[in-house]
Amino acid sequence: MAGVIRWTPQSRNTNLLRTSLCVLAGLLLLGSISPLQTQFENPVFFRYDPVTGWNIGNDQFHARFRHMPNGTLRWLTLEDSTGYPLWSASPSSPSSPINFRVNNDLFNAHTPWRLISQRSQGMQGARNEGKVLILTFEDLLARYQVELHLSVHPGQPILHQQVFLKNLTQSRVFVRAADILPYTANLEDTDYRVFRVNQWSTLNTNRNFESLTTNLFQPGQRVTLQSGAGGFQCTWLAIRKNDDVGLLAGWEFDGRPDAVFERRAESVDWDEAGYRTQRFVETALAAPIPEPEKFPYLAWDSWGYEAKINEDNLKREAEQAAKLGVELFIVDLGWAKRMGDWEADPEKFPSGLRAFSNYVHSLGMKFGLHFVISEAMEDSAVLQQHPDWTSSTNYNYHGAESLCLAHKPVQDWVIEQGVKLIRDNNVDWILQDGQTMVKACTKRSHSHDYRDANFAGDEGLRRILTEIQRQTPGVVWENCANGGNMMTFSMVRNYVTSITNDASGSLGSRQGLFGASFPFPPRYTDRYMSAAPMNEYTTRSYIFGGPWILMNKLVDLSSSDLNFLGSEARVYKDIRQSIRDGKVAHLTSRPAEGRIDAFQSYNQAKDEAIVVVTRDNASAVKYTLRFRDLIPTHTYQVSFQDSNRVYTMTGEQLARSGVVVNLPNRESGEIVYAKPLR
Numbered sequence: 185m186a187g188v189i190r191w192t193p194q195s196r197n198t199n200l201l202r203t204s205l206c207v208l209a210g211l212l213l214l215g216s217i218s219p220l221q222t223q224f225e226n227p228v229f230f231r232y233d234p235v236t237g238w239n240i241g242n243d244q245f246h247a248r249f250r251h252m253p254n255g256t257l258r259w260l261t262l263e264d265s266t267g268y269p270l271w272s273a274s275p276s277s278p279s280s281p282i283n284f285r286v287n288n289d290l291f292n293a294h295t296p297w298r299l300i301s302q303r304s305q306g307m308q309g310a311r312n313e314g315k316v317l318i319l320t321f322e323d324l325l326a327r328y329q330v331e332l333h334l335s336v337h338p339g340q341p342i343l344h345q346q347v348f349l350k351n352l353t354q355s356r357v358f359v360r361a362a363d364i365l366p367y368t369a370n371l372e373d374t375d376y377r378v379f380r381v382n383q384w385s386t387l388n389t390n391r392n393f394e395s396l397t398t399n400l401f402q403p404g405q406r407v408t409l410q411s412g413a414g415g416f417q418c419t420w421l422a423i424r425k426n427d428d429v430g431l432l433a434g435w436e437f438d439g440r441p442d443a444v445f446e447r448r449a450e451s452v453d454w455d456e457a458g459y460r461t462q463r464f465v466e467t468a469l470a471a472p473i474p475e476p477e478k479f480p481y482l483a484w485d486s487w488g489y490e491a492k493i494n495e496d497n498l499k500r501e502a503e504q505a506a507k508l509g510v511e512l513f514i515v516d517l518g519w520a521k522r523m524g525d526w527e528a529d530p531e532k533f534p535s536g537l538r539a540f541s542n543y544v545h546s547l548g549m550k551f552g553l554h555f556v557i558s559e560a561m562e563d564s565a566v567l568q569q570h571p572d573w574t575s576s577t578n579y580n581y582h583g584a585e586s587l588c589l590a591h592k593p594v595q596d597w598v599i600e601q602g603v604k605l606i607r608d609n610n611v612d613w614i615l616q617d618g619q620t621m622v623k624a625c626t627k628r629s630h631s632h633d634y635r636d637a638n639f640a641g642d643e644g645l646r647r648i649l650t651e652i653q654r655q656t657p658g659v660v661w662e663n664c665a666n667g668g669n670m671m672t673f674s675m676v677r678n679y680v681t682s683i684t685n686d687a688s689g690s691l692g693s694r695q696g697l698f699g700a701s702f703p704f705p706p707r708y709t710d711r712y713m714s715a716a717p718m719n720e721y722t723t724r725s726y727i728f729g730g731p732w733i734l735m736n737k738l739v740d741l742s743s744s745d746l747n748f749l750g751s752e753a754r755v756y757k758d759i760r761q762s763i764r765d766g767k768v769a770h771l772t773s774r775p776a777e778g779r780i781d782a783f784q785s786y787n788q789a790k791d792e793a794i795v796v797v798t799r800d801n802a803s804a805v806k807y808t809l810r811f812r813d814l815i816p817t818h819t820y821q822v823s824f825q826d827s828n829r830v831y832t833m834t835g836e837q838l839a840r841s842g843v844v845v846n847l848p849n850r851e852s853g854e855i856v857y858a859k860p861l862r
Contacts, residue, residue, distance in 0.1 A: 663681070
């Protein structure tokens with residue numbers, strides 16, 4: 185994904201060009217060649233002129249491409265809604281959305297193509313009036329056919345790109361490289377700042393969803409991202425230059441690609457870049473929200489017991505969870521005989537797991553189950569029968585062997601197991617875990633090419649998820665790839681939420697939220713709260729974002745702690761929908777010990793802001809909260825969760841002077857509300 189964003193003091197206009205590469209065999213759409221001049225009232229438009237090329241966009245942005253006289257396909261400009269070019273192609277290094285290498289042949293901006301057809305159509309499954317322009321090309325030697333899909337959604341400043349390649353020869357060929365961000369802009373004599381976000385790391389907790397900014401001053405400087413399952417960064421970056429024009433980039437791939445931005449002040453507000461990305465994700469990519477009036481859920485997870493679970497202790501926890509208002513009860517790792525043998529351990533569940541699921545449902549909660557699709561114990565029946573199904577690299581997930589999801593027999597088996605365990609146990613929610621979901625594998629005995637486990641593993645994971653979800657409609661999936669270690673724009677298509685805080689404590693929870701809420705919508709930042717002192721600091725560290733998942737042993741809490749937690753649960757339910765649909769503003773720097781941090785959500789539809797402020801052993805006992813994004817001329821009532829103070833102020837006053845938040849304890853938390861006076 186790549187694109188343009190303009191920052192201005194009063195308003196912000198974002199233009200985003202998104203790219204992803206799909207290499208598929210057997211996909212071909214033919215039609216007559218005719219000039220395409222269609223303007224939709226919605227207001228998505230595709231305009232074609234044989235001389236100037238294609239002008240694609242909506243009331244937010246324009247993107248221009250041209251089939252040149254020499255037959256090459258070139259990107260020309262990205263423009264704002266007035267047609268002003270914010271980014272233009274480099275005259276010395278032309279760019280094409282088609283850029284890959286097949287065997288030793290390069291296909292890029294210098295390759296001549298024959299235009300076979302062009303047509304536009306509505307987007308299948310789109311939740312709005314999005315349209316896609318489909319351009320079909322063939323190389324002059326008639327070896328390959330390429331379909332370029334350029335999609336636009338109303339009100340979204342994003343152009344979503346996909347490239348499909350078909351081999352027309354009788355020979356087997358290999359795609360050896362694919363550049364999914366193949367754009368070279370004409371850079372100016374100014375500084376460029378590149379912003380990106382790390383994924384979850386089990387090796388260095390200081391890296392967890394850390395946000396990084398790099399200034400590129402000189403030609404030759406570069407920023408490199410290694411993303412995907414087991415990678416270091418999320419599949420997203422933002423770029424800004426000194427004239428307040430920027431670029432966004434993101435890509436849909438769960439494997440391990442590298443992304444590079446290379447260059448041939450003041451502190452930057454990256455929240456607008458994040459918000460524009462998030463709105464597009466919710467509009468065009470993300471799995472549907474299961475219950476819009478209730479999601480994200482308040483949940484309980486059994487990992488506080490680790491694997492020491494059984495029918496009796498879980499029944500007691502379920503009873504207490506239901507009293508607390510928990511909506512989703514999840515049985516984590518340890519319920520099965522062993523990883524790979526996906527049947528309930530009869531010693532832990534003598535009545536059967538289905539009976540326990542029925543009990544959870546009788547208490548008014550949904551039933552969730554931990555499922556590891558890519559791992560199996562060495563003594564499991566599946567590996568006793570098929571020892572070669574393992575990948576050549578073992579990732580040592582809780583002592584299990586790694587399965588190769590690029591191998592089709594493994595995919596078929598996982599699909600069968602997943603459908604069976606969901607149906608047999610009446611499961612509502614799958615907590616899908618595992619270590620590095622797209623694994624390295626060079627086995628020549630597998631169905632994938634031994635050189636191609638990265639792409640084949642990505643396709644295998646997608647096939648497994650798609651097929652199980654097709655056969656078990658209504659079941660909701662959570663991504664927990666060894667913590668938030670597969671934060672990609674492919675992930676959001678298959679899961680309704682993703683872990684960001686793998687039981688790393690209150691500070692770790694806020695650090696995960698800080699980073700992940702730049703590229704991903706707030707609902708993709710679920711947080712796990714383990715045993716900790718029951719106070720405002722603890723609960724307010726988990727209350728902002730996606731599902732709030734408790735791992736406390738509820739039966740061991742005192743009555744006062746339970747009453748407090750129940751009160752906080754009700755607050756969470758009151759604010760969760762507004763935060764889910766709002767724009768996140770990072771009001772302070774990344775949370776750290778000895779600091780005060782603050783997160784704001786502004787819900788434009790309600791014209792209201794909710795801010796969670798946390799003091800983490802800071803010396804200051806007060807924080808001056810200056811709201812963002814409120815309408816300057818509107819009047820708001822400001823109130824506090826724990827204080828009786830109430831203020832009436834304009835949006836301009838709240839942005840300029842702000843209000844003081846009292847944080848009396850060294851570990852404190854407060855929630856502040858700004859709601860419009862009608």
